[in-house]
Amino acid sequence: xxxxxxxxxxxxxxxxxxxxxxxxxxxxxxxxxxxxxxxxxxxxxxxxxxxxxxxxxxxxxxxxxxxxxxxxxxxxxxxxxxxxxxxxxxxxxxxxxxxxxxxxxxxxxxxxxxxxxxxxxxxxxxxxxxxxxxxxxxxxxxxxxxxxxxxxxxxxxxxxxxxxxxxxxxxxxxxxxxxxxxxxxxxxxxxxxxxxxxxxxxxxxxxxxxxxxxxxxxxxxxxxxxxxxxxxxxxxx
Numbered sequence: 001x002x003x004x005x006x007x008x009x010x011x012x013x014x015x016x017x018x019x020x021x022x023x024x025x026x027x028x029x030x031x032x033x034x035x036x037x038x039x040x041x042x043x044x045x046x047x048x049x050x051x052x053x054x055x056x057x058x059x060x061x062x063x064x065x066x067x068x069x070x071x072x073x074x075x076x077x078x079x080x081x082x083x084x085x086x087x088x089x090x091x092x093x094x095x096x097x098x099x100x101x102x103x104x105x106x107x108x109x110x111x112x113x114x115x116x117x118x119x120x121x122x123x124x125x126x127x128x129x130x131x132x133x134x135x136x137x138x139x140x141x142x143x144x145x146x147x148x149x150x151x152x153x154x155x156x157x158x159x160x161x162x163x164x165x166x167x168x169x170x171x172x173x174x175x176x177x178x179x180x181x182x183x184x185x186x187x188x189x190x191x192x193x194x195x196x197x198x199x200x201x202x203x204x205x206x207x208x209x210x211x212x213x214x215x216x217x218x219x220x221x222x223x224x225x226x227x228x229x230x231x232x233x234x235x236x237x
Contacts, residue, residue: 002035002036005035005036006032006036006087006089007089007090007091008089008090008091008092008093009032009083009084009085009087009089009091009092009093010084010092010093010094010095011077011080011081011084011092011093011094011095011097012080012095012097013095013096013097013099013100014100015073015076015077015079015080015097015100015101016068016069016073016076018080019068019076019079019080020068021067021068021069022067023067023068024064024065024066024067025052025057025063025064025065025066025067025068025071025079026045026048026064026065028068028079028083029048029051029052029079029082029083029086030044030045030047030048030086031083032083032086032087033047033048033086033087036087038087047086048060048064048082048086049061049064051082051085051086052064052082054082054085054116054119055078055079055081055082055112055116056078056112057075057078057079057082063075063079073100073101073102073105074101074102074105074108074109077097077098077100077101077109078109078112080097081097081109081112081113081116085116085120085122088120089122090121090122090123091122091123091124091125092122092123092124092125093124093125093127094113094124094125094126094127095127096127096128096129097109097113097126098110098133099128099129099130106133110133110136110137113137114137124137126138131159131170131171131174134155135155135159138155139154139155140152140153140154140155140158141153141154141155141158141159143158143164143166143167143170145166145203145204146192146193146195146198146203146204147195147203148203148220148233149223149233150164150166150167150203150204150232150233150234151163151164151166151167151230151231151232151233152223152230152231152232153228153229153230153231154228154229154230157228157229157230158230159171161230163226163230163232163234163237164204164232164233164234164237165187165188165204165208165209165210165234165236166188166204166207166208168186168187169186169187169188170186172184172185172186172187173186187209188207188208188209189207189209190206190207193206193207200219200220201215201216201217201218201219201220202215202218202220202221202233202234202235203220208236210234210236211236212235212236214235215235215236218235220233221233221234221235
């Protein structure tokens, strides 16, 4: 598990609650190195300073021995990014890492994450409810409903040619900044059912405008390639 955790790290949604308020920024970023037994004390200090510079906390010496409450939200999230990347993982789960930040600094954090992904050859699983953010950050998008992936494709392919009825409704609900443009409301019914102990059929059945008897009586639809590496879980597509 220790080797797995070195390869796979996480950036949490709330940059303040995910940090120990009693640890300095240096101790916060260095902790993964200590747990993984990487480097000497001097090497860890050099690595932490290097990560501070990479995430834009410069000069590093002015941040190393501050505490989380002494930083802004954007600075704390940069610390969280540095902590996740300090052990040079191959895969990082980012759980809505910009949703707790002011709109004015979100783009800067997203741009930083993209640059670090290329520079450090790391893959992100970026969790978000904002389709604009997904389009900016992702090469591929997976759409989930009640804990199941219902559609997966390259970003522009999915946004241009949505196939699953839930994906279509999701895109139809995105606001358009044009008061003259009139769109049909999303063709979807009811409310979100409880995810606890769902029936052994398509999770979207109760709200789907295309649902038929096969959907009601069959097991959950298989996840199939419909062409162009566009995968959909739906009997009616």
